[in-house]
Amino acid sequence: MNARGYAPSAKAGLGAPARPAPSRNGAVGAPSPAQRTPSRVEERPRAEAAAPVETLYAALDLGTNNCRLLIAQPRERGFRVVDAFSRIVRLGEGVGRSGRLGEAAMDRAVDALRVCRSKLADRGVLRARLIATEACRSAENGAIFLERVRSETGLALEIVSRETEARLAVSGCASLIDPNSNGALLFDIGGGSSELVWIDLTRPAEGRRRRMSDRIRTWASLPVGVVTLxxxxxxxxxxxxxxxxxxxxxxEMLRDFPEAVALDQAVAAGNLHMLGTSGTVTTLAGVHLGLDRYDRRRVDGTWMTADEVNLMMNTLTGMDYAARIANPCIGRERADLVLAGCAILEAIRRRWPCQRLRVADRGLREGILVEMMAEDGVWRRSPHRQGGRTS
Structure with missing residues (x-):
């Protein structure tokens, strides 16, 4: 099992590197065809034929801080993760000062991507989408770096827009939104940017649209994350x-959030909860649960009250650096980042003080997998379409 990921359920096996797909900006609630088309190892099956359930899908997310990979197989009500990889690479280290990806950071990322390439090949993955986010979006040499990645690993990553990143986060966390609530304020605190999305369940879905991403009312991407802050x-x-x-x-950044006054009113009315997906919020939950070792199965889906979040925030901000390193849910790799994440969360909570927070140890990769599998029609024969549940 990787430190903060999934336990592989089978041994890895061999395949081919992914080919690139175009990346274009599009509406969050209704992604453009270019956004919906993932990179793939070989030409996708004909549109009218659903992919066989034996097909393996992969989702790779190269962020400012982490390189993460999931390989999964469709199941009737979701998918089963068969392999996973996660490594802190700090690709965005120093980008805020220099505007460029550093040589050491790029080397670390390439090393991690070589591991991902081997896993994709060993598993014989047929469908994959490989994305890069804020570090490559903002760095002036981001595109050049991805050419190096293609040359040295055979992997073709696409730089996705902030809109796409927000939509994928919602797709990945959809099943954790309380269906009896008025909606959720989802936040994804990344290394170089933080996405904030208002999912409004009080408005009826239009026509036959059933995806949670179609219920996005508004969103924003803040140009700040745990690494940059x-x-x-x-x-x-x-x-x-x-x-x-x-x-x-x-x-100060939250002052420009679209429809902020309407969101103020929705939060004040109650029955709107927060949904957090990031290392910051999973760390808070791990400390809250008193885990001797981080356990994704216990953290994912955990509910915390506002008072419990306050207590954990006070606990973490009261730790010195050595204590943060010693905590099993933080460790040396996150000890210098976790308080920046807490500060981002605290700013959001002070602006919109929801009384409940649900923790998601899932996000972009799961969203990618859900969207690819839905696009391929793997659940068309099931009368109960799922919302991204993993097993």
């Missing part, structure tokens, strides 16, 4: 004053 303010020694400075920086 900690680089600006410091991540090892974080005083109360430093923490408040980070919160204030993010709070």
């Amino acid at each position: 900690s680089e600006r303010h410091g991540g090892e020694t974080v005083t109360a004053e430093v923490f408040e400075a980070m919160v204030a920086e993010v709070a």
